[in-house]
Amino acid sequence: MIKLLKILRRKIYIDHYLFFSITILSIMGLLFLYSASQENTETIIKQSFFVFFGLLLMFLLSQLDPDFYKNNAVIFLLISIFLIIITIFFGKEVNGAKRWLDLGFFTLQSSEIVKIALPVFLAAYLYNKPLPISFFHTILTLITILIIVNLVRVQPDLGTSLVIFLAGLYILFLAGLSWKFIGASFIVFILSLPFIWNNFLQPFQRQRVLTLLDPNADPYGSGWNITQSKIAIGSGGIQGKGYGEGTQAHLDFLPETETDFIFSVVAEEFGFIGVCILLFTFFFIMLRCLYLAINARDRFCRLTIGGLSLLFTSTVFVNLAMVVGIIPVVGMPLPFISKGGSSLLSFYIAFGIIISMATHKKLMQK
Amino acid sequence: MIDLNKRTLEKKNFFNRLVLIYVCFGFLFFLFFYRTFSLQVSSYTDYELASIENKTREMLIQPRRGIIYDRNGEIIVNNVPSYNLITKPSEIKNIEFHIQEIKSFLDISDDDVLHAKENYEKAAKLNRELTLKNDLSLEEIAKFEARRHMFPNTFIDERYSRFTNYPELFAHSAGYVGNLDEDNLEEILFEQNLKPKETIFAYSNGYIRGMTGLENIYDRTLRGTYGKKLYQVDASGKLLNEIEITPSINGKDLHTSLDIESQKVAFDQLNNRRGAVVAVEIETGAIVTYISSPSFPLNRIANGMSSRDFNKLLNDKNKPFFDRAGQGRYSPASTIKPAIGLFGIENEIIDWNFTINDPGFFVSPEDDRVYRGWKKGGHGEINLKEAIIESSNTFFFSLAYQSDIDQLIEHLSHFGFGKNVCLDCFLPDKGLLPNPEWKMNTLNFGWFKGDTVNLGVGQGYLSATPLQLAYYSAFLAKKGELNKFSFVQNNTEASSNVFVSKNISNDDWKKIHDSMIGVIENPKGTAGRLRELKDFTVAAKSGTVELVSTETKEDYKIIRETEGKRDHAIIIAFAPMPNPKYAISVVIENGESGGSVAGPVAIEILNSLLRND
Secondary structure (H helix, E strand, O other): OHHHHHHHHHHOOOOHHHHHHHHHHHHHHHHHHHHHOOOOHHHHHHHHHHHHHHHHHHHHHHHOOHHHHHHHHHHHHHHHHHHHHHHHHHOEEEOOEEEEEEOOOOEEEHHHHHHHHHHHHHHHHHOOOOOOOOHHHHHHHHHHHHHHHHHHHOOOOHHHHHHHHHHHHHHHHHHOOOHHHHHHHHHHHHHHHHHHHHHOOOHHHHHHHHHHHOHHHOOOOOOHHHHHHHHHHHHHOOOOOOOOOOHHHHOOOOOOOOOOOHHHHHHHHHHHHHHHHHHHHHHHHHHHHHHHHHOOOOHHHHHHHHHHHHHHHHHHHHHHHHHOOOOOOOOOOOOOOOOOHHHHHHHHHHHHHHHHHHHOOOHHHO | OOOHHHHHHHHHHHHHHHHHHHHHHHHHHHHHHHHHHHHHHHOHHHHHHHHHHHHEEEEEEOOOOOOEEOOOOOEEEEEEEEEEEEEOHHHOOOHHHHHHHHHOOOOOOHHHHHHHHHHHHHHHHHOOOEEEEOOOOHHHHHHHHHOHHHOOOEEEEEEEEEEEOOOOOOOOOOOOEEEOOHHHHHHHHHHOOOOOOOEEOOEOOOOEEEOOHHHHHOHHHHHOEOEEEEEEEOOOOOEEEEEEEEOOEOOOOEEEOOOHHHHHHHHHHHOOOOEEEEEEEOOOOEEEEEEEEOOOOHHHHHHOOOHHHHHHHHHOOOOOOOOHHHHOOEOOHHHHHHHHHHHHHHOOOOOOOOEEEEOOEEEOOOOOOEEEOOOOOOOEEEEHHHHHHHOOHHHHHHHHHOOOHHHHHHHHHOOOOOOOOEOOOOOOOOOEOOOHHHHHHHHOOOOOHHHHHHHOOOOOOOEEOHHHHHHHHHHHHOOOEEEOEEOEOOOOOOOEEEOOOOOOOHHHHHHHHHHHHHHHHOOOOOOHHHHHOOOOOOEEEEEEEOOOOOOOHHHHHHHOOOHHHOOEEEEEEEEOOOOOOEEEEEEEOOOOOHHHHHHHHHHHHHHHHHHOO
């Protein structure tokens, strides 16, 4: 019996730290969402299903060998690009944005898939390139990134396209992009800021940036969301108002409580103590990823773990910083907490891949 | 196979770069952490407050104004309820159907229906009430109450109106209420640490305040304190439930010194002629009668009247809104003579035995100008007492001629001329007590001796309001000591005006009183006609204000063809003698004879006041 367990243990690839912390985070998420959705049972049942299915998916994906991902990275990327293109043509339109593919049982947000596929592909493409990465490969990689980012941007989904762009850059940077190139492009970026401001941003996006700089200029108009969010967070105090007692959330002052602004609900009902517990869980996952990336078996695994974990970190940061008014409002869910099947599943997939990369060691190393 | 050195280098490179990014993120998260800390811990109180302000909505509760009583405790101005039909739109699905149902037994005007339809949606969304019909009659109330069970969400609610049973008697004294404008509302609420916001009204015409008269002067006392009702609301402003009530405190009642009975008598006596009556209690200076005629309907002004009717009143040539009692300026004419006589005694220009020969006119020694008396041929050899009784002009022309103008003005000011004599009157006029400086500044002329001579018989620039004339009358009656007037009995703020002159003795005052009694009692008195009317012994002095100066009676006959050019009739009086209780002044514009036109009015009012004591 003990022998059987030992064999099973050797055959099962799992990182207990990540698995445990992500499960805890998911359960906390369901708890928060119940209050944030005004005690809507239907939402919770649906979300629970995704959590269960997602954890299962994460477990299954972590059993596959990293070589499987490395060899099929191109196919994954092409499939996800294909999904985005169909979304652009046949997607379901909600509030003027075509981001969802109706699959009957489930509406898929295709940008969430490419968010994972791109970093894996870039890692697979760059892992065997000589250091520092040549100018040719750098440009080729950048073009790939920009094409995909633009496909997402036109949906339009600025938040996700921004995170995808960042994820691409992380991989490039980690893969060994030359400092000269980084310096030069940074200068170009700074110089082209006014151009980006005038040509790439929609008027409402510009308004959001301006609102960030002075939210009190129009507290009942464009500044409403962020003003109410700050009131919700601030009025939570140290201990919070109590579960289900958040007046900002329950009397409709807070917008988008189930998705973008769910953190404000947590902060209002659980106070600074609740915020610390939530943040600690996120930190734990991030630091574990750092440890795993450094100790991964080869360059491909290192890049993949590094890229995907930074993708996760960026998403968390963008959401949190938006909610407290450090950066402008962009649609960005809080991983494992916000409502939304696609976003939830994409992160279970990402961590499934991370665990796979971290747990499969080469015989030589043992 | 990649060589080992290169591999180690690559790994080290990766490690450095990843840690660099993590350090950057560490910094960013620290920033976030700091921000959250400052929101939740450092600025907690501010956001806690903002959150409470968000979820609650305070409504003001309008207090009811105090009631105004007369001196016998009878109500002058009251709050009278009207009944409105009110519904809760949030509970009603189809307002049109709902109105149709009610309309089947209750008449609702098209305007009201339109108003209800227009405001239905907003009121329903915000959970507010909606008025379907104002001012239901008793019959309509009964009709609705009988079918009440059919309309669980519609009910009848009381709203008040400011109302008096004597709309014309108190138009100028009690005054009226009107709508409060934004600035004034803010000011009033600021005194209570409140800000303007949605209000649950007690009055059907919304925010009100006293505009004129006592309603204005005692507005602060009458208005009361606003209450508060705290509701929980959601983001759209919809009322969810009531959290807390601080009831409003109704205004304090005002017990005035006015006397309804004498007001009635005065109003009837004036009979819509242009004029005014002011009567006071001499001991306290409390005003008991205050009438300006013609008057206007107080209730309709306070609670809304059509602009056509309002304009009619406004453009009426008799100026009903004008408060003649407190703001009308009239020459005192011969009523000034007792005061001038006292001046002569005070300055030892004359004594009671001093006589002059009155040929019917006075010739100014300075420039030979002739000043005429009213009686052709004059009054012959007369002393001060006879001069007052017969109202000799020559006697007082001569006396004034010998007077120093500055001393004379100083003397007259003690009697209330040129001063505000009232504590709580609404915009009282000070009249005009002219002096050389005033004449130079306004008319650009020096003071002539002739001006002083005219002052001696109360003509010329000198003018006073009926209120001041009543003060003058009471001052004579109380022998030179009098409280400021007030509409409130025993006004504690009342300061006493005392006139002390060592040259005027109690005996002198008594002789002035005797002279004024003689005005009625003496066969030669100018108001002998009043002898038949009076129930008590009355001291009086009549006056006739010349509006156009004429030399002969024939000239005046031509003038009096035009009503507006006829003389004003004036009288001051006090009674009962020898211990007078009430003093009065009556002015009737273009009434011609002080003694026979203004006099009977004064006597009837004094009779009423004294009879009811």
